Ligand SMILES: [Zn+2]
């Protein structure tokens with residue numbers, strides 16, 4: 529089996545919240561005939577991260593290692609991880625890239641800390657994600673959007689979309705991940721969100737930041753990738769470039785649903801597909 533996009537850049541490994549080692553991920557990508565694999569573990573730094581409603585779930589699930597309270601902590605995690613990737617890159621003929629999936633935050637020290645981390649770690653590319661928002665003085669995970677009333681849920685979702693727009697406007701990221709993430713908990717699928725989505729897509733287009741089509745969602749209750757066809761149509765109309773991400777948390781998930789997602793993208797009018805080089809250079 530060969531996948532039509534011969535690279536994958538959004539993947540996770542053991543030690544963070546993935547289930548396989550980098551070596552196992554590389555082996556699977558090679559088996560699929562890919563030319564490049566990038567490993568992009570979570571880079572999530574917030575001083576209040578352990579106080580969120582969601583944190584105990586992460587501890588129970590055994591993946592709290594993806595959260596850091598300080599930049600020193602996250603740098604200490606990524607240094608040996610990137611050293612391991614460098615070693616693998618020397619061993620295989622395949623391109624092995626060092627990425628990160630970064631939660632963009634707006635507390636005052638975040639930007640300074642992030643830029644310091646970039647100087648030390650020198651990632652090959654940075655994916656922008658937003659698994660959290662700061663709302664009403666508290667940090668909330670997207671999963672927490674459902675643990676509240678309708679009014680607060682709508683306000684949170686409104687803030688989520690605005691935050692994505694501001695993240696794109698920084699032009700710090702290679703591309704935007706899973707744009708309509710809240711739909712994983714069933715939030716935001718109604719047509720009344722089109723206006724808000726449209727404004728964010730406008731900001732993304734203006735910043736010239738590409739987006740990914742993330743095939744990690746496809747499930748019976750929501751049989752589509754991130755983002756939805758209606759957002760893909762906006763991306764097509766605004767000429768926003770796209771790439772495909774499997775968001776693999778296990779080797780068996782590499783390249784999942786790529787062909788299906790490609791067919792969907794084409795049917796939505798998307799025609800600007802990024803090469804691997806262009807994805808890595810897009811920052
Ligand atoms: Zn993510």
Ligand SMILES: [Zn+2]
Nearest residue numbers: 538540629775
């Ligand atoms: Zn991911």
